[in-house]
């Protein structure tokens with residue numbers, strides 16, 4: 001789905017975040033939601049981040065998923081630039097296990113929200129599902145696929161463990 005006109009823009013602070021953020025793109029692929037994904041750092045490439053976020057809405061992006069670790073400024077910077085909903089995914093880190101990323105991301109000042117998810121792969125997967133839920137408010141096909149996914153997940157969880 002990465003080749004269709006993207007509805008979701010995924011931005012991550014580093015290529016090293018990709019292993020985690022694949023959980024987002026796998027989920028979006030499973031729901032047939034087109035996305036674009038890019039590694040750009042708020043600290044190392046600030047000007048490109050401003051350009052990417054400024055043009056996101058006019059490119060047709062509806063929801064942004066922004067991932068970063070450590071001093072995780074990227075989601076907040078992106079949210080400061082665009083009125084699109086920004087979902088933040090804190091990366092796990094070696095020094096503080098991702099609590100550093102989480103607190104950097106979640107403590108936004110009033111006025112510029114970042115919807116912050118769980119640290120790591122669960123957060124990456126849930127960011128995709130939350131983005132899909134936002135899109136499903138105005139897209140019946142995505143709504144249908146999301147409901148189908150939830151139903152299948154519900155049935156899997158109800159299964160007894162196999163010995």
Ligand code: RP5
Nearest residue numbers: 013014016067068069070091
């Ligand atoms: C953050 O710094 C990135 O989002 C990444 O999680 C972390 C480390 O980046 P690298 O040094 O691995 O490029 O900006």
